[in-house]
Amino acid sequence: xxxxxxxxxxxxxxxxxxxxxxxxxxxxxxxxxxxxxxxxxxxxxxxxxxxxxxxxxxxxxxxxxxxxxxxxxxxxxxxxxxxxxxxxxxxxxxxxxxxxxxxxxxxxxxxxxxxxxxxxxxxxxxxxxxxxxxxxxxxxxxxxxxxxxxxxxxxxxxxxx
Amino acid sequence: xxxxxxxxxxxxxxxxxxxxxxxxxxxxxxxxxxxxxxxxxxxxxxxxxxxxxxxxxxxxxxxxxxxxxxxxxxxxxxxxxxxxxxxxxxxxxxxxxxxxxxxxxxxxxxxxxxxxxxxxxxxxxxxxxxxxxxxxxxxxxxxxxxxxxxxxxxxxxxxx
Amino acid sequence: xxxxxxxxxxxxxxxxxxxxxxxxxxxxxxxxxxxxxxxxxxxxxxxxxxxxxxxxxxxxxxxxxxxxxxxxxxxxxxxxxxxxxxxxxxxxxxxxxxxxxxxxxxxxxxxxxxxxxxxxxxxxxxxxxxxxxxxxxxxxxxxxxxxxxxxxxxxxxxxxxxxxxxxxxxxxxxxxxxxxxxxxxxxxxxxxxxxxxxxxxxxxxxxxxxxxxxxxxxxxxxxxxxxxxxxxxxxxxxxxxxxxxxxxxxxxxxxxxxxxxxxxxxxxxxxxxxxxx
Numbered sequence: 001x002x003x004x005x006x007x008x009x010x011x012x013x014x015x016x017x018x019x020x021x022x023x024x025x026x027x028x029x030x031x032x033x034x035x036x037x038x039x040x041x042x043x044x045x046x047x048x049x050x051x052x053x054x055x056x057x058x059x060x061x062x063x064x065x066x067x068x069x070x071x072x073x074x075x076x077x078x079x080x081x082x083x084x085x086x087x088x089x090x091x092x093x094x095x096x097x098x099x100x101x102x103x104x105x106x107x108x109x110x111x112x113x114x115x116x117x118x119x120x121x122x123x124x125x126x127x128x129x130x131x132x133x134x135x136x137x138x139x140x141x142x143x144x145x146x147x148x149x150x151x152x153x154x155x156x157x158x159x160x161x
Numbered sequence: 162x163x164x165x166x167x168x169x170x171x172x173x174x175x176x177x178x179x180x181x182x183x184x185x186x187x188x189x190x191x192x193x194x195x196x197x198x199x200x201x202x203x204x205x206x207x208x209x210x211x212x213x214x215x216x217x218x219x220x221x222x223x224x225x226x227x228x229x230x231x232x233x234x235x236x237x238x239x240x241x242x243x244x245x246x247x248x249x250x251x252x253x254x255x256x257x258x259x260x261x262x263x264x265x266x267x268x269x270x271x272x273x274x275x276x277x278x279x280x281x282x283x284x285x286x287x288x289x290x291x292x293x294x295x296x297x298x299x300x301x302x303x304x305x306x307x308x309x310x311x312x313x314x315x316x317x318x319x320x321x
Numbered sequence: 322x323x324x325x326x327x328x329x330x331x332x333x334x335x336x337x338x339x340x341x342x343x344x345x346x347x348x349x350x351x352x353x354x355x356x357x358x359x360x361x362x363x364x365x366x367x368x369x370x371x372x373x374x375x376x377x378x379x380x381x382x383x384x385x386x387x388x389x390x391x392x393x394x395x396x397x398x399x400x401x402x403x404x405x406x407x408x409x410x411x412x413x414x415x416x417x418x419x420x421x422x423x424x425x426x427x428x429x430x431x432x433x434x435x436x437x438x439x440x441x442x443x444x445x446x447x448x449x450x451x452x453x454x455x456x457x458x459x460x461x462x463x464x465x466x467x468x469x470x471x472x473x474x475x476x477x478x479x480x481x482x483x484x485x486x487x488x489x490x491x492x493x494x495x496x497x498x499x500x501x502x503x504x505x506x507x508x509x510x511x512x513x514x515x516x517x518x519x520x521x522x523x524x525x526x527x528x529x530x531x532x533x534x535x536x537x538x539x540x541x542x543x544x545x546x547x548x549x550x551x552x553x554x555x556x557x558x559x560x561x562x563x564x565x566x567x568x569x570x571x572x573x574x575x576x577x578x579x580x581x582x583x584x585x586x587x588x589x590x591x592x593x594x595x596x597x598x
Contacts (some may be wrong), residue, residue: 018326043427
């Protein structure tokens with residue numbers, strides 16, 4: 001067992017974990033944050049995507065013990081984040097989810113695309129979403145929702161990083 | 162509008178559609194067809210192509226020395242018996258790239274295999290081909306050991 | 322699927338890491354980004370007894386930018402290269418390639434050293450580093466040694482990395498300002514492993530030309546005749562196609578089926594064209 005301290009959605013958490021535990025399972029089983037989903041557990045489907053120190057990672061391919069002293073953000077977080085708020089609204093308005101299994105990770109990936117200015121065109125968005133699989137929607141409404149949110153964010157804060 | 166059609170006419174139209182769709186799917190695999198032997202003095206050239214769910218469904222003309230000799234169907238195989246000669250083999254293609262045309266010197270009694278490849282859904286470093294929707298076709302000569310198993314499984318579109 | 326039970330240690334220095342590796346009583350593996358190793362463990366294709374986490378070792382995160390070369394620590398991530406957050410010796414080639422590698426969430430953890438250590442035949446870095454004539458610096462209990470990247474990978478998942486060694490850095494010679502590069506990756510879906518990969522580097526000022534094929538059923542393949550043709554000509558499509566085909570056919574340690582042979586020809590010709598255009 002290995003002791004870790006990690007910040008999850010702004011709150012400090014200390015725990016003692018078996019090294020084999022993935023960040024995904026730590027969040028879901030130990031912290032009851034089940035918004036992070038597990039699809040393939042080998043990095044391809046993207047449903048497990050969370051932020052570690054502000055960058056998207058595959059929580060199924062990250063050991064919880066390797067996140068010692070790190071800040072983790074899951075879909076249950078992002079309170080007050082304007083980009084996430086815009087995305088949540090445009091996803092809702094554009095019917096960009098059906099079963100919702102891919103959605104938390106889609107939102108986190110989309111937010112990262114917008115912040116890195118990689119959501120400027122349909123082609124760019126689709127390319128950026130290549131690592132997030134959706135079995136329900138056929139992606140069209142997801143892409144529309146992201147493009148809409150990107151435009152909105154661009155308009156509101158042209159100098160935003 | 163449905164109220165105006167007699168139910169029987171509607172049923173017949175639906176049955177006809179189903180039959181048409183079914184017959185397209187009913188082409189036998191080439192391995193199950195009795196293929197006549199190559200006529201004396203002629204050479205035989207086989208054409209085949211993969212079927213992938215996200216690949217183009219385009220059906221371009223196949224040309225030998227610019228003459229149209231057939232149509233390349235997604236996943237389909239066919240053959241043509243030709244006079245021994247040098248042939249430049251290509252498929253009509255909107256996209257232009259390297260290595261699209263195959264050259265074959267065919268002798269009497271020879272059997273050669275040409276695979277039609279579509280790279281429309283293959284990305285290059287600019288990731289642009291997918292979005293331009295530009296069908297790009299290639300013809301590559303393939304050795305018999307590689308070609309025959311693939312052809313055997315492909316629906317047979319005929320030969321002459 | 323879940324990873325099997327494993328022990329975990331996070332040494333604070335590279336020397337400590339190498340010591341742990343040398344003296345482990347169980348099968349020990351170093352882990353950096355873990356994007357390949359953890360996938361293998363989740364699929365139960367790998368079950369080391371001990372993971373030695375080197376991702377945060379300061380010695381492996383350094384970037385040195387000197388007159389002739391940029392030396393990247395082994396744990397520099399693909400995302401850092403993509404974003405241009407580290408010095409770039411290749412005038413944009415490495416960031417361009419990094420952006421096509423997997424997905425962003427993989428790139429934020431995966432490292433250049435990890436890619437080299439695994440040497441997946443379809444991976445980008447082994448081919449690119451071979452094309453750029455880079456060196457890999459290895460650190461083990463008997464000290465440091467340096468190898469050309471083009472010789473470091475010897476086959477499919479095969480490298481000259483010894484059991485008690487860790488990849489420390491990759492030293493990449495700087496391209497001249499007027500060097501030209503070509504890069505083509507053929508794959509069905511954004512980010513997946515390549516079905517054909519071609520990298521061309523032409524740096525006449527340094528007298529350096531190299532054409533490399535990746536995703537080529539083995540270690541990255543340097544196309545000797547084709548490289549010579551890029552310099553000396555003739556550079557017409559027929560001559561190039563012939564040279565590429567000949568280089569592929571003369572690779573003694575591997576065999577291409579006709580489909581892949583032709584696919585590599587397309588990739589290599591497009592990459593050469595980027596340099597000649």
